[in-house]
Amino acid sequence: MSKKNTQKENVTLPKKVYNFCSKKKLILGVVIAVIVVFIAGAIIRGIHLAIEFKGGTLITYTYQGDINTNDVASNVKDIVGSSVIVRKGESLDSGGKQITISFTSEEGLTADRQTELTSTLREKFPDNALEIYDSNDVSPTSGHEFLLKCFIAVLFAALIVIIYIAIRFRNIGGWSAGVCSIFALCLDLLVAFTTTVVCGFSIDSNIVAVFLTILGYSINNTIVIYDRIRENRKLMPKASLNELINVSCTQSLTRSIRTSVTTIGTMLIVTIVVLVTGYDSLLSFSVPLMMGLISGTFSSLFVAPVTWSWWKNKKAKKEKEAKSSK
Template identity: 30%
Template sequence: MRLRLVPQNTNIDFFRFWKVFAGLSVLAMAASVVLFFTVGLNFGIDFLGGTTIRTASVQTVDVGAYRQALAPLNLGDVSITEVFDAAASAGQHVSQIRIQEQGGDESITPEVIAQIEAALQTFDPSITFPSVESVGPKVSGELVQVAVLSVVLAIAACLIYIWLRFEWQFSVGAVLSLVHDVTLTIGVFCMLQIRFDLTIIAALLTIIGYSLNDTVVVFDRVRENLRRFKKMELRDVLNLSINETLSRTTMTSFTTLIALIAMFTLGGDVIRGFVFAMIWGIVVGTYSSIFIASTIVLKLGVKRDWSKPSAGAGTQYANIDA
């Protein structure tokens, strides 16, 4: 007897309460926009600016111990990573410590730097500090522009890809669902005030790819069924296609969430924001692929003259057991 996450031959009407789901999504997106302009994001060092301190030591870099040594100084957002430095001497371990701006100053004062060095030398007397650099607001502003541009270009590329692969109605549905996912993710980060840095931008781009993949699988099956059932109502074709791919969607999301929840629980503070964004993105991305993208296609309608065979359809894994 095999365990199934989704019963075989499901027949769920996903459009029965489409007005409710659409209304909730619109309200959630509006709330996210309001939160963005009123509360705002809790930007990290990448976007606010700060100071970067490079350390070198014969001892192995212990990120937890470094963080514990700096905790009494109340420096705010501190990022500590071990890095490779080709200029470092043999046997030396190099780390990069990034500290947010202090009290609106572009760089931290020499007194604070001295306190940081003393705190780390208490833990490791052999540690040295080869360089101290500041990241000003101009550089941070450029990073914000590049981050926004990268997300916009990713969504635009998805728009063109879906348009060429399917029809423009599918393209609009897929892209609006991506905008829905990104907007809600930013809204959650505004509401919870989780640190927003370049790793979260990476998570947003990953969410776009994940959600798009899920949507394409459903749309591929829709295209197949439109050829197969030429007289079936579009609503019924969409329902049939979503039900046929539901096992694949559930299994993919479930197995990915298992790994992400383990990382969120055991991974520590350094990657917690990134993992949270991924968890939220998978949940909302799965929801939008089923309830948002398909609903938009239903309302826009699609042509029913599919004369070409579906040899290029990529749904051979859509019916896996789940």
């Protein structure tokens, strides 16, 4: 008996094989729920683009003592005439206290208006010894270009993933597997984006970092599932595609859960630390990433393989009907 035949006979199946392929309604329900929440969040909370995407002005002041950011925002708003965001921080060089004021401004901040703003703040907060530290203008054109480049980067990465999966898993229908993996990835990115909108975070460079991180994490998990399916195809040549997917996902379930608990737990700790220390700017990274990672675990086990199964079975059914009609 050949070694190959021996391997086929020694296939060890899990004690209980879960029927992942029967969860099409669950997947559809999750996708619809995410879309509904996104639309509701966009209507109720709105979508807020950060300055790097829509243009504006950033001014940083050093200060002493304690200062009320709401009062600062109110005084600046009276001068610039647009919504203002004020954040506290510390200088990396000296460790001194800083406040960063950001607001939209199509024309930028002229020297005269900057002088007026600084004088007003010093007058309103005489005990805080405000000194200008840095000032930057971001034009709307640059912001739009940056947004377009971010979109192209994500799109290019998705295209590379499809090509990679198509070549690596060509023996089990690589192109369809690649497209389904991108569909699953789109759900993960939508979950992260929806979290950003619902939580009221501004759409800034953090969301781009979140998208790229989720892309790598989710695709890695999906490739592990596909690789298991490919190996089981050799060991179980007579099994149907649904049987292969159910067995492969069941075998990978424990590994996926353990990996996810570790990664998501780390992001949860980061979120808690950020909340305790008051560095709120990191929340727009940690919270969407955490939700995206949770979605990535679900999509790798359910969305990608199950939609791929639906695609392949539907294609096989059409080919069978075409042959029978001849």
